[in-house]
Amino acid sequence: MKKILPFCLVVLLVVGVIFSGIAGCSFAEEPDETLVIYNWGDYIDEDIEEEFEEYYESVTGKKLDIVYSTFETNEIMLTTVEKGEEIIDLVCPSEYAIQKLMEGGHLQKIDSSKISTFTNVDSAIYDKVAEVFTGINVPGIGASESMVDYFVPYMWGTLGILYNADVVTEEDLATGYGVLWNAGNNPELEGKILMKDSIRDSYVAAVMRLKELGRLPSGYENIPVQTLINTVDDTLMQAVEQILIEQSDALKGYEVDFGKAQMTSNRAYVDLAWSGDALWAMEDGENLDYFVPEIGGNIWFDGWALLKNAQNVKAAYMFIDYLCRPEIAIRNAMAIGYTSALDKTAMMASEDVLAIVEENEYDVEEYFNDELRYPDIASATTLGVMKDFGERNSATIEMWERVKSSKQDNMWILWVSIAVVGGVGIAFGVYYLLTHRANAYRRLIKTAEELAEEENA
Amino acid sequence: MKFKDLPKKAIDKVKNFRLTRRVFAYPYVLFLLIFVVTPLVIVLVNAFLQDGQITFQNFIDLATDGSSLRVLGTSVVVGIVTTLICLLLGYPVAYILARWKSGSIIVMLFILPMWVNFLIRTYALQTIFENIGVTLGMGTVIFGMVYNFIPFMIMPLHTTISNIDKSFKEASQDLGASPVQTFFKTTLPLSLPGIISGITMVFIPTISAFAISQLLSNNSIILFGDSINLKFENKLYGVGSVMSLIMLALVLISNFFMNKINKGEAAKNLW
Numbered sequence: 015m016k017k018i019l020p021f022c023l024v025v026l027l028v029v030g031v032i033f034s035g036i037a038g039c040s041f042a043e044e045p046d047e048t049l050v051i052y053n054w055g056d057y058i059d060e061d062i063e064e065e066f067e068e069y070y071e072s073v074t075g076k077k078l079d080i081v082y083s084t085f086e087t088n089e090i091m092l093t094t095v096e097k098g099e100e101i102i103d104l105v106c107p108s109e110y111a112i113q114k115l116m117e118g119g120h121l122q123k124i125d126s127s128k129i130s131t132f133t134n135v136d137s138a139i140y141d142k143v144a145e146v147f148t149g150i151n152v153p154g155i156g157a158s159e160s161m162v163d164y165f166v167p168y169m170w171g172t173l174g175i176l177y178n179a180d181v182v183t184e185e186d187l188a189t190g191y192g193v194l195w196n197a198g199n200n201p202e203l204e205g206k207i208l209m210k211d212s213i214r215d216s217y218v219a220a221v222m223r224l225k226e227l228g229r230l231p232s233g234y235e236n237i238p239v240q241t242l243i244n245t246v247d248d249t250l251m252q253a254v255e256q257i258l259i260e261q262s263d264a265l266k267g268y269e270v271d272f273g274k275a276q277m278t279s280n281r282a283y284v285d286l287a288w289s290g291d292a293l294w295a296m297e298d299g300e301n302l303d304y305f306v307p308e309i310g311g312n313i314w315f316d317g318w319a320l321l322k323n324a325q326n327v328k329a330a331y332m333f334i335d336y337l338c339r340p341e342i343a344i345r346n347a348m349a350i351g352y353t354s355a356l357d358k359t360a361m362m363a364s365e366d367v368l369a370i371v372e373e374n375e376y377d378v379e380e381y382f383n384d385e386l387r388y389p390d391i392a393s394a395t396t397l398g399v400m401k402d403f404g405e406r407n408s409a410t411i412e413m414w415e416r417v418k419s420s421k422q423d424n425m426w427i428l429w430v431s432i433a434v435v436g437g438v439g440i441a442f443g444v445y446y447l448l449t450h451r452a453n454a455y456r457r458l459i460k461t462a463e464e465l466a467e468e469e470n471a
Numbered sequence: 472m473k474f475k476d477l478p479k480k481a482i483d484k485v486k487n488f489r490l491t492r493r494v495f496a497y498p499y500v501l502f503l504l505i506f507v508v509t510p511l512v513i514v515l516v517n518a519f520l521q522d523g524q525i526t527f528q529n530f531i532d533l534a535t536d537g538s539s540l541r542v543l544g545t546s547v548v549v550g551i552v553t554t555l556i557c558l559l560l561g562y563p564v565a566y567i568l569a570r571w572k573s574g575s576i577i578v579m580l581f582i583l584p585m586w587v588n589f590l591i592r593t594y595a596l597q598t599i600f601e602n603i604g605v606t607l608g609m610g611t612v613i614f615g616m617v618y619n620f621i622p623f624m625i626m627p628l629h630t631t632i633s634n635i636d637k638s639f640k641e642a643s644q645d646l647g648a649s650p651v652q653t654f655f656k657t658t659l660p661l662s663l664p665g666i667i668s669g670i671t672m673v674f675i676p677t678i679s680a681f682a683i684s685q686l687l688s689n690n691s692i693i694l695f696g697d698s699i700n701l702k703f704e705n706k707l708y709g710v711g712s713v714m715s716l717i718m719l720a721l722v723l724i725s726n727f728f729m730n731k732i733n734k735g736e737a738a739k740n741l742w
Contacts, residue, residue, distance in 0.1 A: 267689020416538040
């Protein structure tokens, strides 16, 4: 018995330590249901979550708890979903990531009849998506599915150039994407240009720049933008790599999330940016402007998709329904700066929307007719949607790494020599100090001895 | 051992259980198995997997792709330069502080910044550089590395130097050596263990560091750690695992050499 007691103690201790982690649940009032939402960071008006919970309780009489988590890139979202360890109901990625989720068999079809506000969604977005994302093989459902049936658009925008109008001149702007290469040789732009640290966005800019310069490989000149930006064969990638390496001399660096701050604080003058970020920065900074060069560019859509293993489909549909109400959509758009995917005539028809727009000190006409915010999707043949790179993904990543490390070739010789010179200098300094002090010490002893001798004498 | 004996043995084990010192190590061993050994095995397995097939393709991919090796080269060079600078700056500091009575308090002051998370310090450094108009690049990256890792150099050096028996120095002076000779013949060789652990503690984290280089160069310099990060973010687990293994090999090799040098007792290093 005596021996068993301490053994039990240790077992208890270990078990206790392990379980205290697992069982650390809250003692708050138990909700009846949960809804798990996985969205981009900073991509919703946060008050809306609570309001939806109240709304849900008032309709169904059940207490809903929204579990809300965020991701920074589509790739992180894909990894989380594909691991399949967490139960998630709704995700809100970009169109190419939805394509990947479909191909991985992670999504279920969306039944639009369950969304009463579905008609508010801008049909031009669906048309554009239907044009590009068809014939997707969804395991277990069909080999030729269209993305239109799998997502409800939430926000959309373009990829363009955010610039400081005080510094960037008309001549610079005339070079189109050339601004990012400082093609106008504006001395003030030297080392003040930011590029996105993402191969997908940089690829579009590079391809468009090649098109502007007429440097596309032969045979590629007449390919429409939509196909061109989704072409990732070796020939085009080589040209893209070349032009991106050329660009690196003019750049300040590659940004992921600090571009807005750099632009508004005048630390950078040109930035490749998404329209929502750009419009947000333009509110904040002085004399910033945004444009999508005439030659063409990228247009993108983010939307809500319902996962196959969703545990609360009913609440998920109600949430999408709620978000598609004009007055909620405009609040989200106001909070994050991006363009809502609802049809603008449907939005303008709502009194609440107009009130909210004015409350945020916008002119209603100006807000909805701003071409930066609402480019014409239907007639813009120069704006293309990017697909997933698919099998070429690893090749593009490698290319991107070659571009970014292109200047690291012989630099190390310089640094090693500086270090050696510096090291020798410091060593000599120390040596000098030591000998100097030793000499002074000796002199001191000498004088003391002389003094002593004098005294003796 | 026969199988039917097994249950009996297990019962004996429980019966004969004693609360010895070894028992208290079990939770940690368990922790180690789950969080250190298992991930390493996963990395090892992933290095040989591509599209669910066991191949060497990941190794071939890495060897034929010029950029990864270039990045590895840059990282090693950055590591060497950082270590050198840390040693050259850290040694005099440690040496002087070891002779002062208040030295250990001042060493504390050197360590104090480490209580602030390194990311926050690096962000602060980035802002400072931006505001005084320094262009972010290789120079700032190395500065950031030195700034972050120099306490790891000063600490072991200070400990070794202050533990050196004073009589060595006195003996050397008695025998008529100048202060410089004394330093090179007693203090420096006797502090070799400190130098070696300092080098290990700076070099290895530097070559695997990833956030510092990104922040202090506006993502324009890519080191080996950044490269591994990029691979895993884009789900190239195979190549990423191979690179992690290379990293591990580098760590092991440098540890091996450091141990080799350090094997002789400190006193043997006197000449």
